[in-house]
Amino acid sequence: MGRAPCCDKANVKKGPWSPEEDAKLKTYIEKNGTGGNWIALPQKIGLKRCGKSCRLRWLNYLRPNIKHGGFSEEEDNIICSLYISIGSRWSVIATQLPGRTDNDIKNYWNTRLKKKLLGKQRKEQQARRANYVKQEMKREPGIFVVPDQAVGRNPYWAELPAVSVHPNQDPDIKDQASIKKLLIKLGGRFGDDGQQPGSNSINFQYPLDISTAQDGPYETSMNMFASSTSTMNSINSTGSQLPNTHYDVNGSASNVLQGYNSLLNELVYGNPQQLDGSGSFYGIEDIANGSTGTSSAESSSWGDINSLVYPSIISNYGVGQQGPLQDSGFEELRYLGSQ
DNA sequence: AAGCGGCACAACCGCTGTGAC
DNA sequence: TGTCACAGCGGTTGTGCCGCT
Known part of the structure; x- marks a missing residue:
């Protein structure tokens, strides 16, 4: 037997709220509060609305100090x-x-931000592509073949201001401090206190590059990337699940992965749907692995995220710098990748 | 002026988390 | 420990507006 409905669907009004309904709800809550029971509230004030609907209306619209638009x-x-x-x-x-x-x-x-980023990304693809080809041709004249995906689909997130991909890069977002606080707060979830020995899950601590902070064992962004990809590999080794699924390897890590992967899907591939492991990464993988072979079944899904991450990170580090492959996170990645 | 498509926003739906029993 | 009820959350849908043809 399923759960009883929260309200009598036949007797509740749906659709836009009228000013009268708004006024009733607002007046009552301002005077009496919600009483901790949204389900009973509409009956109390004579509204033919579902409690959930009342709650949503209050939280999203009627509540004081709500700003709309103009981000x-x-x-x-x-x-x-x-x-x-x-x-x-x-x-x-x-x-x-x-x-x-x-x-x-x-x-x-x-509706807006995603498209805004996409638009910017597309413009920059062109410039980046040209630049990449130029550099590679200079480095290894005559033998370099440019896979379209590897160059043209360099992820936009690498350039987002607050997400520094270089440990020493200063985040220039004004509200970095508050984000830091938030993430530290979330650290209770990101930190994997209950991790079982021998588990494949990664200790995923603080997602942003806040390695300069004094009050915690922050991982660098490099580690973050490595950790996320490592987790992907470990997941991939046991199943064919795709992003946006809640992997219970480390629940918090899956949230982070979700952010990366949905953004990668949407911004890098222009594909808001889930990854289709077959083919999507062909070419990127090759350039990262130094291989020209066809994608194997086992490397066609999660493992390929590695390849996706490498080029852009490397490009952010610049030639001649100590690259991310020196990082312990990537060592871990290699280890897990070899399992 | 009418039809159409895209966009933005409000609201709904269904699932999960959590606390009480 | 299991069940239930509610709150909360994120994804999706509905709807009205606006610009273009």
């Missing part, structure tokens, strides 16, 4: 950074934007 550049940056760091946890993101609701942010992301 600033700074807010854009915060949303992008947090989305990349923690995924589509809109309620968490909303806590960092006073006056904004999760619903608002979600809508804003889906």
Whole structure:
């Protein structure tokens, strides 16, 4: 037997709220509060609405100090950074934007921000592609073959302001401090206190590059990338699940992975759907592995994220610097990859 | 002026988490 | 420990507006 419905569907009104309904709800809550029971509230005040609907209306619209529209550049940056760091946890993101609701942010992301980033990314693909070819031709004249995907699909997130991919790079987002605080707070979830020995899960600590902070054992972004890809590998070794699924290897890590992967899907591939492991990464993988062979079944899904991450990170480090492959996270990646 | 498509936003739906019993 | 009820969350859908043809 399923759960009883929260309200009598036949006797509740749906659709847009009238000013009268708004006034009733607002007046009552301002006077009496919600009473901790949204289900009973509409009956108390004579509204033919579902309790959930009342709650949503209050939280998203009637509640005091709600801002609508007019997102600033700074807010854009915060949303992008947090989305990349923690995924589509809109309620968490909303806590960092006073006056904004999760619903608002979600809508804003889906309708504008995502497209804004996509537009910018496409422009930059062209420039990056040309530059990449030039550099590679200079390095190894005559033998370099450019896979389209590897060059043209360099992920945009590498350039988002708050998500520094270089450990020493100064984040230039104004609200970095508050994001840091939030993520430290979330660290209780990101930190894997209950991790079982021998588990494949990765100790996923603080997603943003906040390695300069004094009060915690922060991982660098490099480690973050490595950790996420490692986790992917470990997941991949046991199944063919795709991103946006809750892997219970390390619940918090899956949230982060979700952020990366959905963004990678959407920004890098222009594909808001889940990854189709077959073919999508062909070429990227090759350039990262130094291989020209065809993709094997086992390397066609999760493992390929590695390849995706490498080029852009490396490009951010620049030639001649100590590359990310020296990083312990990547050592771990190699280890897991060899399992 | 009408039809159409795209966009933005509000609201709904269904699932999960959590606390009480 | 299992069940139930509710709150909360994120994904999706519905709807009205606006610009273009």
